[in-house]
Amino acid sequence: MKSGNWSLPRKRPNGPPWFSRSQVASTLHQVGVLLELKGANPFRVRSYQNASRVISGLTDDIGELVVTGRLFELKGIGKGIGGAICQAIEDGEWAGDWKKLHDETPQGLIEMLAIPGLGPKRIKLMHDELGIDSVAALKAACEAGDVAPMKGLGEKSQQRMLDGIELLSRFRARRRLNVGLAYGEAFQNRVSALDGVIKAQLAGSARRRRETIGDLDIVVAADPVDHEKVSAAILGLSGIADVKGAGASKISLILDTSIFDEDFKLGVLDNNVLDAIGGADYEQLESSGTIDAQVRLVANEMFPFTLAYFTGSKEHNVRMRQRAIDRGLKLNEFGLIPIKLAGDLKGMEAAVHSLEAGSEEDIYRHLDMQWVPPELREDMGEMEADAIPDLISMQGIKGSLHNHTNLSDGEASLEEMAAAARSLGWKWLGIADHSQTLQIAHGLAPDDLLEQGETIRRYNAAWKEQGADFRLFHGTESDILEGGQLDYDDETLEKLDYVVASVHAIPKWKGRDETTNTEELIKVMEHPSTTMLGHPTGRILQGREGYEVDLNEVLVAIAEMNDDGAMKMVELNASPYRLDLDWRLCKRAKELSIPVSINPDAHDLRGLTDIRYGVDIARKGWLGTSDVLNSDTADEVAARFGIE
Numbered sequence: 100m101k102s103g104n105w106s107l108p109r110k111r112p113n114g115p116p117w118f119s120r121s122q123v124a125s126t127l128h129q130v131g132v133l134l135e136l137k138g139a140n141p142f143r144v145r146s147y148q149n150a151s152r153v154i155s156g157l158t159d160d161i162g163e164l165v166v167t168g169r170l171f172e173l174k175g176i177g178k179g180i181g182g183a184i185c186q187a188i189e190d191g192e193w194a195g196d197w198k199k200l201h202d203e204t205p206q207g208l209i210e211m212l213a214i215p216g217l218g219p220k221r222i223k224l225m226h227d228e229l230g231i232d233s234v235a236a237l238k239a240a241c242e243a244g245d246v247a248p249m250k251g252l253g254e255k256s257q258q259r260m261l262d263g264i265e266l267l268s269r270f271r272a273r274r275r276l277n278v279g280l281a282y283g284e285a286f287q288n289r290v291s292a293l294d295g296v297i298k299a300q301l302a303g304s305a306r307r308r309r310e311t312i313g314d315l316d317i318v319v320a321a322d323p324v325d326h327e328k329v330s331a332a333i334l335g336l337s338g339i340a341d342v343k344g345a346g347a348s349k350i351s352l353i354l355d356t357s358i359f360d361e362d363f364k365l366g367v368l369d370n371n372v373l374d375a376i377g378g379a380d381y382e383q384l385e386s387s388g389t390i391d392a393q394v395r396l397v398a399n400e401m402f403p404f405t406l407a408y409f410t411g412s413k414e415h416n417v418r419m420r421q422r423a424i425d426r427g428l429k430l431n432e433f434g435l436i437p438i439k440l441a442g443d444l445k446g447m448e449a450a451v452h453s454l455e456a457g458s459e460e461d462i463y464r465h466l467d468m469q470w471v472p473p474e475l476r477e478d479m480g481e482m483e484a485d486a487i488p489d490l491i492s493m494q495g496i497k498g499s500l501h502n503h504t505n506l507s508d509g510e511a512s513l514e515e516m517a518a519a520a521r522s523l524g525w526k527w528l529g530i531a532d533h534s535q536t537l538q539i540a541h542g543l544a545p546d547d548l549l550e551q552g553e554t555i556r557r558y559n560a561a562w563k564e565q566g567a568d569f570r571l572f573h574g575t576e577s578d579i580l581e582g583g584q585l586d587y588d589d590e591t592l593e594k595l596d597y598v599v600a601s602v603h604a605i606p607k608w609k610g611r612d613e614t615t616n617t618e619e620l621i622k623v624m625e626h627p628s629t630t631m632l633g634h635p636t637g638r639i640l641q642g643r644e645g646y647e648v649d650l651n652e653v654l655v656a657i658a659e660m661n662d663d664g665a666m667k668m669v670e671l672n673a674s675p676y677r678l679d680l681d682w683r684l685c686k687r688a689k690e691l692s693i694p695v696s697i698n699p700d701a702h703d704l705r706g707l708t709d710i711r712y713g714v715d716i717a718r719k720g721w722l723g724t725s726d727v728l729n730s731d732t733a734d735e736v737a738a739r740f741g742i743e
Contacts, residue, residue, distance in 0.1 A: 108125065114191055115188055119161070133201065152478075166189075170185065211231075273641065275312075277709070289358070290319060294332065310716070315393070349396070370508060375643040404431070491717050495729070496525070500529030500599065501599050504532055509701070516701070517571060526733050528572070548595075579601065579623050585600060599632075600631065624660065631696055632653070632667075635680055658693055671697045674706075685716065
């Protein structure tokens, strides 16, 4: 959510329930943050944060929970918050104190929340003591030196705020997964190659594969006698724009693009994406961009504990620490230590008392748990799961369906895209160029579309005759027209292998209510020719919020269609600028047994490799090979489509 655009959601036109589960969860999160800005009791703040997490994780219909009274049975939903939720669901009215809180909070304070490392407590402090009420006012105060003298701050904090404001102004404080990983993997590789380094690994949100990354954490194992040498070597690496701090165990850096072997390049992007992220100006910003990084230097025996600790998430760590306490142990970044020995010991003084762990797996085993892959460490069911699924990996990818050629708005020809797919080891590739209505993307007229299909059939026949293990599938990315209609007549659609139905008229869809949009998506999925819902919410990360839609309701409807004998699926758009389906909804699709198709939405040859980010999100969404269409053989895909 963009920090500067907070507001209470509009109610649905046809209720009750007047608000969706996601709207309630978002509102609870906002109220919690606003209360913290106001200086409310920390327990009250935490109650809203917990309630938001509980509601966002629901699979049951929130309206039914309210009507039956079962809402109050949920852990973390007390009388006050529960009553306010019931009022919103049943009457269409948000609680009066929630509305007052939004009205009375200066917008500038909300905008300041987006500054890296600056939380509600410090914002309140500076507002109360210095009257700072906007990002601009904070920048002026820092430049005048007014912030540093404040209790608990200082020159370093003041400079960090200025650095954060600059980062915010260029990149809205967080970097997309692909950009963050590019920096992180390049830095990790350089550190790993240094003399004295035993191993180095990314931690934090990058390792958990969040859609966006605030900064980088890297844990480095080295013999303590080599720490000084390793620290000096790290500080001497190219690609470091600035050193914010360097101690015996922690180094804080700013990395720039000189860390890359090649210049930063966007590649070819969908015009909708390019416009939303700022067009040509965005690439220029990225080419001179930076990212913060923190290095943690530890002894090798501490490495698994430090890696797990700084991987997070905070919520997962809290649950892990409690599990340790229940077994008479203290878990932290130094080790897993009997409580009677732990005291306030830190570093090696603490580590010498720790149970041995050669890997993170050993930590989980000590706590009588199965190992949890980093992507799942969000306290979203992984602690309670009877079994952790065998997650999809790049090795399981055999092809993808949603890709474009230069017949519409792609850069490469059909032949070039096929050759690139084969070079990746894929066994099949789907071509889904844009439909006729989307003129900005050079959508195909029906005759051109059908001619492309004939070309594909000729190639398939030739490969079969040659004994080549590769096949092309012919589809279209059909724009969803008014009334939930597809962009070609039924006769044309019936000649295709599959149809990806996608929304591109974003302004129109954003101007409508959630109910209308939800109904229209369900209607288009009911069309006999529709195979897949493409980039389901229309979001572009850090560029554009998606249109209002109850995607859980859409997924339930798709599941019912499949139960009735249809073959419908949902796309996880792997473009790092979209990553749409959200990972939480991937898990929901899995629960409903809806096939997920991971698609790079490639517009050039390099774009095919973006599927890696989709795999990352699929893993975060608990998806295994059996949940993902991409793991099917060409024959299995053909069987799904009912073609020879």
